[in-house]
Amino acid sequence: MHRCLRASLNHTFVRSHWHRKLVPRGAIRGKASNAANTVPQPELMLEYANDAYGGVIVDTKGLPSDVHHFKAALRDSLQAWQQDGKRGIWLKVPLLLATHVPPAVELGFRPHHAEPEYIMLVNWVGSGVSTIPPNASHQVGIGACVINEHRQILMVQEKNGPLKGKGVWKIPTGLVDAGEDIHTAAEREVQEETGIRTTFDSVLAVRQAHGFGAGKSDLFVMVGLIPEPGQSKVTPCESELEACKWMPLEEYADQPFQRGVALYDKIRERCIAYADGRYRGWKAEKLEGRGFDRSRQDLLLYGDIDQAKL
Amino acid sequence: MHRCLRASLNHTFVRSHWHRKLVPRGAIRGKASNAANTVPQPELMLEYANDAYGGVIVDTKGLPSDVHHFKAALRDSLQAWQQDGKRGIWLKVPLLLATHVPPAVELGFRPHHAEPEYIMLVNWVGSGVSTIPPNASHQVGIGACVINEHRQILMVQEKNGPLKGKGVWKIPTGLVDAGEDIHTAAEREVQEETGIRTTFDSVLAVRQAHGFGAGKSDLFVMVGLIPEPGQSKVTPCESELEACKWMPLEEYADQPFQRGVALYDKIRERCIAYADGRYRGWKAEKLEGRGFDRSRQDLLLYGDIDQAKL
Known part of the structure; x- marks a missing residue:
């Protein structure tokens, strides 16, 4: 009770x-x-x-x-x-x-x-159980599926952290800052890590996982990005990456890392289907929103309505 | 640089x-x-x-x-x-x-x-700029679009906060706890607020907004829920709600509150299209995932691949 x-206070309190x-x-x-x-x-x-x-x-x-x-x-x-x-x-x-x-x-x-x-x-100091809302509960990260005109996907090898020295190729990932839009964060991370300038295209999936840091949860947003024209030469971020490269989509599909893990299989399926034009994710659009005491531009991620059924 | x-450390550090x-x-x-x-x-x-x-x-x-x-x-x-x-x-x-x-x-x-x-x-105490990752950056909330077999949507009037005493009908909302799955949080909030037991059906849209609390950001996940059989009688949570009721979808569509605000118009469009079977949102599925040192069940939100284009 x-x-x-x-729970109700939480969302409006702030x-x-x-x-x-x-x-x-x-x-x-x-x-x-x-x-x-x-x-x-x-x-x-x-x-x-x-x-x-x-x-x-x-x-x-x-x-x-x-x-x-x-x-x-x-x-x-x-x-x-x-x-x-x-x-x-x-x-x-x-x-x-x-x-x-x-x-x-x-x-x-x-x-x-x-x-x-x-x-x-x-x-x-009130009577009854405290209704004080909790602190921020999630970190939000992005994973970038960047496909070029040769049906290649942008892959990186990390220099630090748990994958250090393991020779694992993975998609670029990073955290969304507080105050940063998800689609902007994806474009930023890809450019910082690989030098490739991209334009956000689609949200492909969202993964939620628990038990990070001090009991916090993690939202990982898979996005599809399109390289800007002429953006083919990769420049790995020295402090962060061992290497980065464009990898043929077939080779990506055959990567043994995390193969056979249901979650990653499902995500990879979506990335490949997206590259092949068989999976249309969600748009990300900045729209006029409204707080209780101010107007603002919010980001909305949403899919298309089936107009045929009107 | x-x-x-x-940014890279952030995501694996924890x-x-x-x-x-x-x-x-x-x-x-x-x-x-x-x-x-x-x-x-x-x-x-x-x-x-x-x-x-x-x-x-x-x-x-x-x-x-x-x-x-x-x-x-x-x-x-x-x-x-x-x-x-x-x-x-x-x-x-x-x-x-x-x-x-x-x-x-x-x-x-x-x-x-x-x-x-x-x-x-x-x-x-290291040389150079600190690479210490930031604290949790987002709170995550849910908004529930609960449609019954009479083409009515579940609406509430809040007793506390900025909407107090304003007579505004709105969908049930609430915060996702750290460690809680998004679809579970939606089912929980609806039951706590209105007494109606539901089953998660679809993720309809996600809204990101900034400037909450101590400079944190907010993700608001709109979900579609289906009432369990026989769940028609509403019981408003006394401490939280003035009232709750099933509202005909046409009346919901005509609500003046936040009408004409691009963001809310887009969300409402999706709710109505969902109720009419013209908008298929994303699934939410618990799948076997893998951390670097343990296996786990993660939640994945994702859409269907267009198999016709195979």
């Missing part, structure tokens, strides 16, 4: 929780002037904003630099927020105030996520 | 870096006995394992609990690792040792990611 609430309605800056040394607060305020109170889910976002810029002052204010604030029926308390600790992490943990805060320049802590 | 290396070859436990108070170390060892040295990328994984269990002892050992260890040509140093600090975060930050460590029970810090 509680799970369904949490769209709105940074919207701030800060209490006046003077509040930290006096009484919080937020009219919505219904209980007497303590003498020391951290500046904060209310979020859309009954929670509180502590103002990072207003954090006292002195760790003892900080701890006292955080303790008093927590008490006031709890009395006021608040739920999730978000505390973003910048790296320069790393000293503030241990006292916050002592007061019940737990890490939610972290980036190089800060640690985000959170404390559920 | 460096970017291509980083498969191997937890493989540990620990130095003997006595090493922390004496000399590290790892034969691969080529420089004289300091008196204090943290226990560690080498990773597959020339880096070091500090043994969390072997961390001194005393913060001053820890800081001295970390300083000495860093010096030794640097002299030994190591690159990325990974330090997982459990919550119980949160006091160790500030001294590690002082010594150049930066947050990489965090989970409720620990903070992962990393320090690039």
Whole structure:
């Protein structure tokens, strides 16, 4: 029952929780002037904003630099927020105030996520089970099926990692950055690794796997790319590749590596069918989307509707 | 140039870096006995394992609990690792040792990611630009297009978040957990929100959007689900929904909410075509896959090959 609430919050939470309605800056040394607060305020109170889910976002810029002052204010604030029926308390600790992490943990805060320049802590003071959404759960990678006019596929040998020194030929792969479009990431990776400029053509398949890194999951998007005219000479990325080359499609189909593994067989089938014009994957198109408070261009991957059946 | 290396490491890194070859436990108070170390060892040295990328994984269990002892050992260890040509140093600090975060930050460590029970810090001591892969970059959500035998679609009104009180009817949505299959997440969300048990049928489209949470991206997978026989009575999740109901497809098509927004128009087109049997999305199938050191069942989303063109 509680799970369904949490799951629902997840998807909309991130769209709105940074919207701030800060209490006046003077509040930290006096009484919080937020009219919505219904209980007497303590003498020391951290500046904060209310979020859309009954929670509180502590103002990072207003954090006292002195760790003892900080701890006292955080303790008093927590008490006031709890009395006021608040739920999730978000505390973003910048790296320069790393000293503030241990006292916050002592007061019940737990890490939610972290980036190089800060640690985000959170404390559920509401009643019932926490509805705080989880951190980012997936990494997203691409695999590139690049076919040239001679019915050859672009293949690489990696210099680092588990395939190092094994002489295995594979398609170029790489990770999609946060904030990067999938089709753009595929074009970028192919050019970085092999020097070949391509144009995105089709999404061929998507693979989801689990148990990566800290219990995260992985989405691997197989895309078909077409080399730009005149892009035939490969230039392997020195730091990354032993070699790269165009390989006849028949030779690719006969590669022993991962042969007989159902997943890879199915993916390879699609790559070959795509090269032969027998498999039309999905388009990738940037379209006008809409968040709750802003317009934006989103990427949509989708297939054609069968118009014959209209 | 460096970017291509980083990007390549990303995708394989997570498969191997937890493989540990620990130095003997006595090493922390004496000399590290790892034969691969080529420089004289300091008196204090943290226990560690080498990773597959020339880096070091500090043994969390072997961390001194005393913060001053820890800081001295970390300083000495860093010096030794640097002299030994190591690159990325990974330090997982459990919550119980949160006091160790500030001294590690002082010594150049930066947050990489965090989970409720620990903070992962990393320090690039190698030459050149860091090739340390980023943290998980995406959240993954699902949107459920559930069509019944009366050509009605399952719709909900949310009780929380930005749509609260707006009377907007929308399809059920939710987040996929780390470790959860996309098609399973869709079935789960629909049942949690509306009580309707369904069977996954088809992936209709995938939307990627940016700028969520801490600069993360979002993948939203539209799936078509079929209600199990006899599943007609809706039971809205009390904590999450104002209401849910079966809505005639024509009424859904006329919903003003997000009408005229290219992205949502395209998605809605696909839902309606799917309901009418004019749009066949992608299958989702669990298939035998293979990691570099283990076999596993992965999820593959893929379309049919046009056999007529064989």
